[in-house]
Amino acid sequence: MYIPEVLFIFTFYICSCYGGEEEKRLILHSGDDIAQEFQKLRQELQSLQMNHTREIQLLMTNYTQEVESLKKNYTQTIESLKRNHTQEIQALMSTQTAEIDSVKATQKREIQALNDTQSQKIKSLKNELTTLKQDQGSTYIRWGKTTCGGNGTHIVYTGFTSGSPYDKEGGAAKYICLPKNPTRAKYVDGIQNIGGYMTGTEFDIYLNIFNPFPRNMQDQDAPCVLCRSPKPTTVMVPGRTNCYPG
Template identity: 45%
Template structure:
């Protein structure tokens, strides 16, 4: 009976060892799956943090189809058109501000004025499809889930690999005015600030024109 007992003993040990290996493999697979799920969750969280903000001049909304969200909407502002000094860049201030400490009245500081666009009727209808002269300009601060953005002047389409957020026309202050303004892309489907059609002549922008010379003009 000894040989039989020995064979039976070996057979039982082998089966137990094989079952233990299966159990370890099963635990390892669960551990790998858990780690993969954790990595996917971390990647999703990181994607939520990646993004870039830009200002959509002339609109109060962003492009939701591109995974872009609105941070706030407001008013385009800058320095008065006939004053030298002050700021030369455009700002998008919130529609509903919160104030810090301030003193009523003018105290000799830099000035921020609302923006209106000036454009002849022919140019206005051609570029924007409607009369925009003397209308005040809104703005929207948008956040895209893409990591970078760029304004491409002189093109109506993006280069391959880039996604269009919006398109429009370059505007800035007139060269004969005392106040300067940076070049921005004003949305071709621009909206207007409600009750903002008066000719206030504060911060004013006009469509930019290309002069041939140092810039090679196409045929």
């Protein structure tokens, strides 16, 4: 710090009283005294400057230390918050993951139980449908046959083609298939001349001119078979050996 040199002149007014009159005198310092005073002031200023510089340096040091301490504390606080925040996030994520896994497991069990229930219902419905299919169907008689001929059909019973004699009245209106082992409601041994007549039927080839069978069927009993089909309807189409399409 530069201090300009200034010449200070110190004046003192000394008052004295002699005989009631005040006498004033101006005392001037000499050049050496002024130089000494100036040197003294310069030393004091330099001392003040040095003290001020040391104080500033001390303040700067303290400030720097405080700033570093604050930075350190701030960094530690941030790291602590980060760790705590990370731990909280990890704990939250673990909790959420556990909850999601629990919900998934519950949903999986519920879906499996629902699938099992549906599978059981479907199986039950299939069984009911099979039973209904078995319970439903239709029957028909194959005249002159002892088998049903396949197509999912099966035999209910076999018997003989029967009807009323051509010369008797009061019997069957059309042919019926009598079973081979009938059961009678009432039975009296012998012939009774009451009621209608029911007789068997046999093949009669006219003069052996045309025989539609692969072997001789003259005077052979005409068989019949009652067949059951799983299909709901059946129809007999005369004059054909097979069904129409559809």
